[in-house]
Amino acid sequence: MSSRHTPGPLGAASAGNRPYDAVLCDLDNVIRFYDTAPLAALERAAGLAEGTTMEIAYAPEIDLPLLLGRITQDAWVEAVAAVLAERLGGDTERARTLGRALAGAPFRADTEVVGLLRRARTHVPLVLVTNATLQLDDDLALLGLTDLADAVVSSAVERVAKPDPALCRIAAERAGVPAERCLFVDDRQENVDAAATLGMRGVLYRGPEDLRRALGPYA
Template sequence: MTSTQQAVPRERSVRRVADGGGSAVAVDTIVVDYGGVLTNPLVETFVAFAELAGIDAGDLAQAFMAATERHGETPMAALETGAITERQMVDRILAELPEGAGRILADGRGFGELWFQGRTPNEQFVSFLRALRRDGYRIALLTNNVREWEPLWRAQLPVDELFDVVVDSHKEGVRKPDPAIYRILLDRLGTTPQRCLFVDDTEENCLAAAEFGIGTVRFADTGSAVSEISALLHRPVAVTVGAVGGAL
């Protein structure tokens, strides 16, 4: 948060959203995921990365699965908790690829550099979050992310302007859907689960949040997410969203 944000208090909006038991609770904080919500879908980034790296997308997917079996967790999971470096993650993937594949990565081209060439910000959803913030809602980011990629993803988003709190897995040493990261989020916000609404494109992450009593919206595309959030908050849709939704 910038010093300007700290110096200018905002009136906090409160909307009442029915929980699973039908009772009304005050929601004043919207928590969002990064990849696939504030960006284009993961599958688009993955396919673009494979093409840029000169790797067959099917071979790359198989390499990730083989590395997961060999090491007991997905390479991305280990990277996102800071357990391994980007270089170590790349080496795990290269070891499972057909001979000669991934030469660009083997020659030292950064995984993140190529990954972010296929990753674009979801400007429409960012605009919607800005409108919520102007209405007085707190906005928080809960992301599984990578130490080496922090300058890259922060360069794509107005992080200091938009978010009151950022909880990043690599800094916490734990990632979604581990319950510990949701506890960290709530502690950092200084709030209760019932006052939060969580938006994520992954079902297991939404289910984990729901276990805490946090209301959830499963993100499929921008248009439907904006409509669902607005309905839950009893708020008119304030931005125009196109049919392509999250695939921006």
């Protein structure tokens, strides 16, 4: 799926009776969810606390180069493994196994959320705006979601990551509507706050009901 799609026709002009003219939605922890149970089992076997690998992997100094498209996923795994190996007494092979388990963690789409977004898209443009890797198009294909949105704005392509409001601004431009007429949905408060600085209506996502309420008449 291209990350530079033409916005849907409804983005060209706003109707006075619409609560908003576009939906900008995060991907991970809103639409896509990972199964980290296999990784947790490997961590326990290695004598590490559950979540150690993710704590290391998602530290900005390790994660951001991947999300900005500056390094490959293999290079990211090696960076994670280098830190893990220090905690594993120099066991680099086990550290790499943990890094690969995180990189290859299975994922699924929340069908309820997908249904809500598909219905909303029949009324207004939908743009996915996500901190993601250069593998995003392949991931969306695996999820069966290449046709979900009018456009996909990815940090790895644009070389800017949330919470920088620039990514939200790009998403509004792809939707073809003013920022203040966008509904922005994300699971992280700092990203919602960044969107609000542009005048967007921000929604902190905790579950499908949050999205249903936010979408209002288009749910």
